[in-house]
Amino acid sequence: MAAFDSETILKSDTKPPPKRGVPKVVRKKGTSGGPSQRIEFAPLEQSISDALYHRQYVVLVPFALIFGISIYRWVAIEPNIWASLCVLVVLAAITLWQTSRGQSWQLPGLVTSVWLGFCLIAGSAHFYGTKLVSYPFAVDQLKGEVVSKSNNASGHLRLEIAQPSGDSKLSGVAGLRLTIKPEHLPEELTVGVGDQVVVRARILPLPKPVYPKSYDSQFHGFFDGIGGYASSLAPLQFIPNQDFSLFRSVDQLRWQIGDRLAVYLSAQQEGIARALIIGDQSGIEDALRESIANAGLAHVLAISGLHLTLVVGSVFFLIRFIVVQFARRDGLVKPIAAIGAMVVAVGYLMISGGNLATQRAT
Template sequence: MAFTMQINAQHGRLFLWVPVCLSIGIGIYFSIRFEPAAGLIQIIGGACVILGLVAVLRWRSGNAVILRVVFLIILGFLLAVFRTHSVAEPVLGWRYYGPIEGTVMGIDRSNSNKPRVILKNVDLGKISKPRTPTYIRVSFHSNVGLQHLIPGAHIRTIGSVSPPSGPVEPGGFDFQMYAWFKRLGAVGYSRKPVELVKPPDLNTYSLKLFDLRMRISDHIRSRIKGQTGTFAAAILTGDRSTIDPDILQDLRDSNLAHLLAISGLHMGLLVGFCFALVRYGFALIPYVALKWPTKKIGAVVAVFAGFAYLQISGAAVATERAFIMVTVMLVGVIMDKPVITLRAVALAATILLVLHPESLSQPGFQMSFAATTALVASFEFLKHQTYWQRLQFGRNRFVQPIIALVISSFIAGAATAPFAAYHFNQIAQYGLLANLSSVPVMGMLVMPAAVLAGVLSVIGLDAIPFWIMGVGIDWILGSAHWVAGLNGSVMAVPQGQVGVLPLIGFGAVFFILWKGYLRWVGVGICCFAFTLWTQTERPVVLISDTGRLLGILHNGERALNRSKGSGFAASVWLENDGDRKGQEIAAFRSDGFSDVMKINLYNKEIGYVWPKSTPITDIENICSQVDILIAPNLKDKLSAGCFQITKPYLRYQGAVALTLSGQSIHIKTARQVTGERLWNTWWLRKRADKS
């Protein structure tokens, strides 16, 4: 009876739970360790249809809510299944070295700050067309011929590409899954010159748009010099190909990296300025102001401005998400409905989850909707408070915007902090200070000047707006550098358990959406999740998927066996440990490590043999003396009784983690966490192609 009363109390708020239920279904699909067979999917689909019909027929019954919840969860699961199969493209089956040809479809920079391109219409020498990936990504370590990296150009080089790799440690970021939904079938590098095979042929809409983006970027950088112009190009066209890594680090350490990513803030500021410009511009004409629906006209113009910005900025998922959110709100203006409500946020989240279910696991989606939901809920609460209402009148009305800025910056920072800590292993402790000094400049100076520059560039009068924009960006970059340089500006955070973040997200959403005393259950869920986080223990031993890199945790610090090579895995391991030191320092801790060694670890002997030339008899001898043998270049199984981590083992299982469990050592592999899925198992892709 009490539960029924609680359900009835949610009347009018049930729609807010639609994206939550879809997310549960999507999360279930991506967390299971097997790929559902076609027969199972058909059974689930049939059950979904039946549940949907029953929920409609029994709309007003007491069990209808439960039926709808189950229906939406199953629907989310099926949406994820459909999306996963719909983006299927060939994935390279092995490492390839040789000639590489393709059409340039995208340009950015790698983590090592090297030019990087996305290629389509790929030709990989003797590899047959059916086995050739549709898209590959190649980084260039030679400066010869880089002038040919232009939109639509068909280029040739010699390089090495491989299938996308799995997580660098069990439970870590799954690049194979990320690449699958990006339709990347191979990634690699080239140290050879780039040759132009065919000049640019802009024969598709996407290529023409890509070329326009690059031209706009070049124009911006010609008007605003240096890294200031690079930042301006990045926030307007999404082109980060020339941005300085030190500036990126300053923005991350000061919690201002969101200003560089074209997301809700940029879209909201640009669309809001266009809306205000049209509406108040028409207000200057008395006849138009009295006879025309200027508010609705402004909303329509703002939607088109937002769509243009979406196209020019590259239509990334984060920008698409922002466009959907502002469009939903502007449609509310056109239809004379409340604009900024939780229903609008829920509708935007639902649309995005239907279009891109995989975005649920992405930091941008999580942080964007965490901030937006927390802000809308907080200001919905404040608008009903007497003290807040008093600030809207008299002299206090000038104080309210300042207080609102402080509150919104604090709430957005607090809402996104757990997600930033989990995904990026750090918390910017002075992020509130940096945002208070920079976000107003972004809203009142940079984005309005960008809109004016875009309008006036048609007649060649964009110099002054671009100068104003540059002044604002200089202030932002200066603030980021100053805050990042403060003592203790960044706090390193060790990685939490896999289930911690979903628990925090669900607990927070439950607290915000539920009406009644049961909402406090959400706070309990969050507290439980944070407790689990603090009790997370890092693996004692980490082994990369190639076996070349080994990391031993001792006295809270991880020692690495190599100072160079496998740099990405090394950096991720250290970040997940909450260690901001570099690979060279971590390697300095490994006194006594070698390519052939034995390590005593909590009364367990671990052997490591790297050289290919090591005689098999020596390896057999080491195996007989240890409990676990790591021999990454050994292809055959030994007769000795130790547990053997060999080349075939690593090829299938991926990265390995050894953790303590009482007096014993527990072995966990990346494959055990991810399971056999379409994006990491070739025979499942082959079976899916046949079906």
């Protein structure tokens, strides 16, 4: 009974917190004697304050960053990155100063977030942007270092080379996407990441959008460091890199896994397995790709959250099942399983080619 009374007292003394920024129903006596209703809305200032002071502020920050990125697209000239960073520092200082004085910092914080988005895209353009090739031309000896490679179904080898040289027109171009025809590939040795390649090639500019607001390969190529396309006109020559490189070792492991799959699987099974394990979709035939797309499963071929969840989740529970048999302290089971799963996630990211969807999922 005492417990019941104390609980009743606590409930009676506890009042719900007042709600802010919501419509308020006010009842007043009408002229006819009956009650009438009218709705009074909270002031606009109070509503904005609620949106900024509560958890909605966390939602507003990403939109502020996106708005800052959009501002960069609207600017007709390339902004100076160092002046933009100075403005960012000033805005951040104003926000901290407002916070130290106990005043509202949400509005300056949103303005700082908008300018941070602007600086992010401007910084990417400054540090990762590249000069674009303007017109086609041929180079007798195109030289460059291989940074990535892939194959396609027709047997062409696609390379991305950094710091291309061999012609003054390539000055300022950070990289090229080079396609090697099957008849120009070396017979015995294979090209790897970090090797120096030399080939006679034809250089082509990146195509413009087919129609307004469509995919802009020049825009994406600029930020990816790809200034143009190139195709081989003569057999490829390359100088293997003998120095140890983690990226080169991972690249070799990727293609060794692909070669092992070719031994034990059929052509169609190999193409799908290579796409799901090492991120290489070049072995999938067009008819099979169309069938997969018609079935609504085209997204399965791109390594993303589904694949990471299956692989890393399975490893997590497997390690946890094994460790729980030997661990003397229960508090060590989950951390060990989590660390092992994270290691597998990073390893899967590396052998899968590390595309954007896999990076996001990891």
